[in-house]
Each structure stands twice: as C-alpha cells, then as structure tokens.
Amino acid sequence: MQFTERTALETGFAIVFEDTVKPRLTGIEAERIEQLGNARKFSLMAAGVGVVLAALVAVIFRSDVSYFFSFAIIVMGIVAAFAIRKAIARSWSGSVAAAVMPAICNHVGDMSYDSSASAGFPTSAMTQLGMLPHYDSASFSDRLEGRYRDTGFLLVEASLSKQTRNSDGKTKSQNVFRGLLFEIDVPVASPTPFLITRDYGALGNSLGAMFSGSSGRGMPKVELDNTAFEAVFEAHAEDPAAARTFLPSIFLVNLLAFGEGVGGKIGAKGMKAGFVDRSLYLALERGGDFLKMGSLTTPVMEMEEDLHEIFEDLELIRRIIDRLHGAT
Numbered sequence: 001m002q003f004t005e006r007t008a009l010e011t012g013f014a015i016v017f018e019d020t021v022k023p024r025l026t027g028i029e030a031e032r033i034e035q036l037g038n039a040r041k042f043s044l045m046a047a048g049v050g051v052v053l054a055a056l057v058a059v060i061f062r063s064d065v066s067y068f069f070s071f072a073i074i075v076m077g078i079v080a081a082f083a084i085r086k087a088i089a090r091s092w093s094g095s096v097a098a099a100v101m102p103a104i105c106n107h108v109g110d111m112s113y114d115s116s117a118s119a120g121f122p123t124s125a126m127t128q129l130g131m132l133p134h135y136d137s138a139s140f141s142d143r144l145e146g147r148y149r150d151t152g153f154l155l156v157e158a159s160l161s162k163q164t165r166n167s168d169g170k171t172k173s174q175n176v177f178r179g180l181l182f183e184i185d186v187p188v189a190s191p192t193p194f195l196i197t198r199d200y201g202a203l204g205n206s207l208g209a210m211f212s213g214s215s216g217r218g219m220p221k222v223e224l225d226n227t228a229f230e231a232v233f234e235a236h237a238e239d240p241a242a243a244r245t246f247l248p249s250i251f252l253v254n255l256l257a258f259g260e261g262v263g264g265k266i267g268a269k270g271m272k273a274g275f276v277d278r279s280l281y282l283a284l285e286r287g288g289d290f291l292k293m294g295s296l297t298t299p300v301m302e303m304e305e306d307l308h309e310i311f312e313d314l315e316l317i318r319r320i321i322d323r324l325h326g327a328t
Contacts, residue, residue, distance in 0.1 A: 001022070001301040001302065001303075001304060002014070002017075002018075002304075003017035003018075003021075003304060003307060004304070006308060007311060007312075007315070009108065009311050009314065009315060009318070010308070010311050012107065013104075013107050013311075016103055016106075016107050017103075017307075020103045021099065021100055021103050024099035024100070024103075025096075025099055025100075025300040025301065025303075026300070026301070027099075028095055028096070028099055028300065029299060029300050029301070031092070031095060032092060032294070032296060032299070032300060035088055035091065035092045035296060036296045036297065038088055039084070039085045039088040039089065039296060042081075042084045042085075042088070043081035043082070043084050043085045044081070046077055046080040046081040046084055047077045047078055047080075047081040048077075049077060050073050050074050050075075050076055050077015050078065050080070050081075051074055051077060053073050053077075088296070089295075089296050092294065092296050093292070093293050093294055094115050094116075096293040096294035096300070096303075097113070097115045097142075097291070097293050098115070100293060100307070100310070101113040101115070101291075104310065104311075104314070105146075108146075108314060109146075110146045110147040110148065111144060111145070111146030111147075111314075112144070112145050112146060113142070113143070113144055114142075114143040115141060115142060115143075116141065116143075117140035117141050117142065117143035117156050117157075118143075119143060120138075120140055120143075120156075121140055121143070121154065121156045121158065121181050121183070122183065123138065123181070125274070125276045125279065125281060126181065126274065126281045126283060128193075128216075128276075129193060129195045129216055129274040129276065129281070130195055130197065130216020130217055130218075131195065131197070131216075131272045131273075131274050131281060131283045132160065132177060132283060133160065133162075133176040133177055134162055134176070135160035135161060135162045135176055135177065136161065136162045136163050137160070137161050137162075137173070138158060138159070138160050138161075139158070139159040139160075139161075140156045140157065140158050140159075141156070141157045141290075142156065142157045142290050142291045143155070143156045144156075144314075144317070148317065148318055148321050149321055149322070149325060151184060151185050151187075151321050151324070151325075152184070152185040153182065153183065153184045153185070153317050153321065154182070154183040154184075155180060155181070155182050155183075155316075155317055156180070156181050157179070157180055157289070157290040157291075158177065158178070158179065158180070158181045159175060159177070159178050160175070160176050160177040160178075161173045161174060161175045161176060162174055162176055177283070177285065178285065178286070179270070179283065179284050179285040179286040180282075180283075180284045180286055180290060180316070181281075181282070181283055181284075182280075182281065182282035182283075182284070182317070182320065183279050183280075183281055184279065184280045184281075184282070184317075184320060184321060184324065185278060185279065185280075186275065186278055186279065186280050186324070188246075188278075189277050189278045190243075190246055190275035190276065190277060190278075191239065191242040191243075191245075191246055192237045192238045192239035192242045192243055192246070192275075193219070193237065193238050193274070193275070193276050194222070194235070194236075194237040194243045194246070194247075194274060194275040194276075195216055195217070195219065195235065195236045195237070195272070195273075195274045196233050196234075196235050196255070196272065196273040196274065197216075197217065197233065197234055197235075197236070197272045198232070198233065198234070198269050198272065199230065199231070199232060199233055199234040216236065217234075217236055218236075219236040219237055219238050220236065220237065220238070220240045221234065221235065221236055221240065222235035222236060222237050222240040222243045222244060223240070223244070224244065224247070224252060226249065226252050226253070228253075228256060229252045229253070229255075229256050232256060232259070232269060233256070246275070248326075250326055251323070251324065251326075254323035254324075254326075255271075255273060255323065257323070258271075258319060258320060258323055259271040259284075270284060270285035270286070271283065271284050271285070280324065282320065290313055291310055291313050292306060292309065292310075293306055293310065294306060
C-alpha cells in the first residue's frame with residue numbers, strides 16, 4: 001500500500017506514511033486477525049447460548065407464554081452478539097488510532113489527539129446558551145486540541161442521552177444529540193452572550209423561548225438584516241445591539257456556507273453556534289463516526305481511503321477558523 005497525497009493538508013505525508021505509519025500498521029495486522037476471530041467466536045457463543053436457553057424453555061414449559069419467552073431469549077442473544085462484535089470493533093479502531101494519529105498530529109502540527117477524550121469537553125456554557133438539549137449522560141471520544149492561525153481550538157465527538165419513562169413506568173435511555181462539539185478562541189471577547197440556533201418558525205420559536213427562561217431562546221431576538229441567514233437561523237443575545245455590532249456580515253455568510261457544506265442531509269439546520277466571552281461554540285449534528293479508522297474485516301494495508309477521510313475530518317476545524325478570519 002502507498003499513500004497518494006490529494007490535498008494541501010496531506011502534502012508531505014506520503015513520506016511520513018512510509019517511514020512511520022506503514023510499519024506500525026504492519027505490526028498490528030496480526031492483532032486485527034486475532035480480534036476478528038474473537039468477534040466471530042464470542043458473537044456465535046452469545047447467539048448460541050440464546051438459542052439453547054430458548055429451546056430449553058420451550059421444551060420444559062410447552063405453552064404459548066413459554067414460546068414467547070423463547071423468542072425473546074433468542075432476540076436477546078442476537079443483540080448480545082452484535083454488542084460483543086461492536087465492542088471488539090471499537091477496541092480495534094482504538095488500536096489503529098494509536099498507530100496512526102500521533103504521526104498525523106505531528107504532520108499537521110500544533111495538535112494533540114485522545115481517542116477516549118479522557119479530559120472531556122466543557123459543555124456548561126453551551127448548555128446555558130441552549131445549544132444542547134437536556135441530557136443525563138454524555139459520552140465523548142476523538143478529542144482534538146491545538147492551534148491553527150494562532151487560534152486555539154478544542155473538538156470532540158459527543159453522544160448525549162437522557163432517561164425517559166414510558167406509560168408502564170419503565171425508563172430507557174434516549175439519544176438526544178450525536179455529533180461534534182467545538183470550542184474555538186476568538187480574538188475579541190463577545191460583549192454579550194449570543195446564541196445562533198435553528199429557526200423553527202413562529203410557533204416553534206415561541207415555544208422554545210417559553211421554556212428557556214432568561215437564557216438561550218429566552219434572550220431578546222437579534223435582527224441581523226441577512227435574509228439568507230435568517231431563513232435558516234434565529235439569533236438571540238442578552239444585548240441585541242451589542243451583538244449586531246460584534247458580528248460582521250461576512251461571518252454570517254461564512255457560517256451559513258459552512259453549515260450547508262458539512263451538515264450533510266440536515267444541512268445548516270443541524271448546526272448551532274454561540275459566543276461567550278472569548279469563545280465561539282459550535283454544535284454540529286452529524287451521522288456516522290468522526291475519524292473512523294479501519295475495519296475488523298479489512299486488512300490494514302487497504303485503509304488508504306480511511307486515511308484520506310481522516311484528513312477530510314481534520315479540515316473541518318481549519319475551514320471554521322478560516323471563515324472566522326474572513327476567508328470564503
């Protein structure tokens with residue numbers, strides 16, 4: 001396998017790949033084969049145990065209810081098998097990240113990576129602004145921290161969930177957000193807390209403001225005199241006049257273009273932004289894994305496309321900062 005450079009950010013990485021990354025990947029190929037075997041073995045065991053228990057229940061009790069329970073046990077066995085395989089695949093992806101990301105970070109420069117995001121992410125300001133839905137638990141991964149154009153940034157992949165109760169009184173976990181969270185330094189402190197969020201129409205916006213108290217949508221609306229922007233977003237700030245003065249028109253154009261460019265099927269409507277002091281916060285809903293690395297079923301020497309996708313993901317933060325600096 002050779003790495004063919006395609007973008008400006010990849011320039012010079014082919015040599016790094018040959019000298020540093022390729023030997024590491026070669027060294028962990030045996031681990032992939034072993035983990036793939038474990039995934040198949042333990043998945044079959046879980047499914048097999050489910051089938052055996054289901055058969056025993058059906059044979060011993062021989063009733064309509066027992067047949068129902070037998071079916072439920074089989075389903076549980078299949079679910080357990082998928083969960084085991086997913087856990088092993090996640091572990092394998094972590095091994096690939098450990099082999100690849102240090103070299104990529106060194107190549108890009110001024111950037112560090114933590115696959116487990118052990119340091120987490122400061123969500124309090126985003127929650128206060130109403131950028132994130134109410135949640136009870138948060139899971140973070142793929143934490144990137146660094147500087148670009150003398151601008152500090154922090155990025156994580158986040159999965160937020162809350163506990164809900166059904167009519168039977170049973171609780172279950174419901175995912176309320178999956179995507180990327182950003183914190184980016186701004187050169188001049190915002191004069192007021194400032195939220196840019198999706199426009200849900202007159203009724204939806206009114207309901208959102210009603211349940212937001214004095215923060216988030218509960219803050220006064222900011223009229224920004226940008227028809228295209230206000231067709232998608234609605235802005236709120238404690239001091240609307242100060243917010244209007246703070247945000248240049250080019251930033252609104254760039255923010256809208258960025259959301260439409262990276263938001264996939266959701267488009268810019270899947271993005272929220274906010275300013276607090278010297279930080280710009282972004283919440284970007286996104287399907288699929290961020291920085292996806294390797295597959296249990298694919299030899300490591302066939303993952304060039306994964307590497308290109310990693311560089312594409314890293315371009316996200318640079319594109320945001322470029323637009324923050326006025327680039328189009």
